[in-house]
Amino acid sequence: MAQAKEFYIHGLGCELGRESRLALILNFFGHQVVTHFTPDLPPPQKGIYPRHFGLIFTTLEDWQRILARAKSQGLNFYEPEKLRFPGLITEHRTFFLADPFHNLIEFKFYSHPEAIFGGRELAQVGDR
Template sequence: MRRIQPFHLAVPVYNLDECRNFYRDILGCEEGRSSDHWVDFNFFGHQLVIHYKPKEDTRDTHTNAVDGKAVPVPHFGVVLAWDDFQDFANHLKNKHVDFVIEPYIRFEGLVGEQATMFFYDPSGNALEFKAFKDQTQLFAK
């Protein structure tokens, strides 16, 4: 398998300043280029761009049941190192992030054992951060 390349992801936000602060000050992402309608971030080595989009009257929230929890769909995030997950979760708790799914261990003792947590950005984009106890099991069946 070739070396993993950074991905590019653009997401809509209805309050550019609030979301800029969230990604920069809460998640700790370094800000890159920007305009009055979008902002680039170094999202854990990947390129995330938040683009202004007017707020819609309705929010179509969908979830899928995984491990007895209502996982928001769509969502995005990063796979962290196992040793970094708890520190990052504690950082988010100290910043008063409201979790949709609190940090916990999923599939404990099984193939694909992982720590995971879900939360929303200020514009309602769902994020998941996870860590695999054995990262070679990322795609294990």
């Protein structure tokens, strides 16, 4: 649990909610994330699929702020920041962090907010 606290609270700046010997509840940028202790870690996966979760920021400034914090805290970047799908409705900035338990976390900012849940006529989802 100490590693989880170091990464999520000290590294990312999440707030601690309730905790027990085997679990932590975190305020993950306004969303509840619960971490659970497990004695056996899953092996790291190759690539971002299928196992990752993410957070969408509604302002570029907020996305840049968490990017700067992750860099200044020396967090483990699984994929550095990049601009995906430039010029398309789905254009977005993204980066991935890997926590100490091999969970991949994506941080996104969409240039066009309507692309977050819209654009259903577009077939492309992800890189596969």
